[in-house]
Amino acid sequence: MELSGRGAMFQIVTETGGPMTLIPTLTETISRARADLRMGLPVMIGGYLAAAVETLSPERLQAMRALGQPVLAITARRAETLKARAYDGGLARVQLPGDADLRWLRALADPADDLRVPLKGPLATERGGDVTAHRAAIGLAKSAQLLPAMLMLPAPALPGLTELAAGPLLAQLAHEAAMAPVAAARLPLQSAENSRLHIFRPDDGGAEHYAIEIGAPPRDAPVLARLHSACFTGDVLGSLKCDCGPQLHAALNAMGQAGQGVLLYLNQEGRGIGLANKMRAYDLQNQGFDTVEANHRLGFEDDERDFRIGAALLKRLGFDAARLMTNNPRKVSMLEGHGIAVTERVPLITPRNRHNTGYLDTKAEKSGHLL
Ligand SMILES: Nc1nc2c(ncn2[C@@H]2O[C@H](COP(=O)(O)OP(=O)(O)OP(=O)(O)O)[C@@H](O)[C@H]2O)c(=O)[nH]1
C-alpha cells in the first residue's frame, strides 16, 4: 500500500498489520455505536439514520423529521401491548402521525403511563420490504440496555456518525464475545478465607464479569459452581423483592463449607435488561403486572441473558464439568449445550417473604424454575 506521510507514521506504530490495523473493526464500531445511542446521538445502520427514542432530544427529532418521514421500530412484544400489528416477525414499524412529537414517541417506547393514558392508537404499521436495518437497530438498542424503540429514517451518511452495515451488525450481535482474564488476586471472604477474585473482560466493549474461586478446586472433577446474575437491589441493598441476595450468600457459604467452588458473578443486571429497565419493570410490577409481563410490556423477552458467558468462563478457568447450584433448568441446558457437563443440579432454595412470594411463584409458573 502507498503511504502518505501520515500513513507512514501509522506504520511505525503497527508492527505487523499495517495501517489498516488502526481502523476500528466491526466489533469496535458496534461498541462505539452503543455509546452513541446512550448519549442520544443517532447512528447509520444499513442506509438508515437510527436514533434511540429513550435518549433522543427534541432538536434531533426535529432535524430527523426535516429529512423525511421516519418510522418507529418497536418489538412485537411492545406492539402487542400497544395493539399495533407486527407484520415483521419480531418487530413492528409504526408510522408517525403528522403531529407526533417526542412525548408521543416516548409514550410508545415507555410503558410507565400505559395504564394512566391507555389509548395511543389506533397505530398504523408498515408491512413488506426489507427490515434488516430495523431488526439490527432494535438489537443494538437492547445491547445498549436502552428501551427497544428506534426512530428510523432512510438518509445519506452524515459526517461523524457511526456507520454500520445491517446484516453484519445483526450477525455480530448474536456472536459470542471472547473473554480475556485481566487480573486476579487473593480475596479473603467471610464465607471462605481462601478465595481469589478473577476479572474477565469481553472483547466487545461489554461489561466485565467476575469469578470467585474458593479453595483450589481440582480441574479434573465436577466443580461446585454457581452462575449468579448481578442484582444490585438484592445483592447490595438487601432488597426483599427477589431471592438474589440470600442465594448469593447461601452459595458462597456452601462453597466455603465444602472448601472449594466457583461462583461466577455475571454482570447481566435485571436478566440482561440493565438496572434502569429493571426499575421500569418494578414500577410496572407495582401497577400489578408480574415480572414476565413487565418485561414484555417494556418490549423485552422474559430473559435477555446470554448464558454462553458462564460456560466460556468455566472453560477459561479450566473446568469442563460442574455441580450447578441453581433452580433454573435453562442454566443447566445452556451450560450443557456449550461444553460443560452438569453432573448434578444442586437446588438453592431461600426463604420466602411477603414481598418476594409472587415473584417466586411467577418464576416457577412461567419460567420453569424448580422451587
Ligand atoms: N427484569 C427483571 N429482572 C429481575 C427481576 N427480579 C430479579 N431480576 C434479575 O434476575 C436475575 C436473577 O439471577 P439469578 O438468580 O442468577 O438467576 P435465576 O434465573 O433466578 O436462577 P437461579 O440460578 O435459580 O437463581 C438477576 O439479574 C436480577 O437482577 C425482575 O423483576 N425483573
Ligand SMILES: [Zn+2]
Ligand atoms: Zn434480585
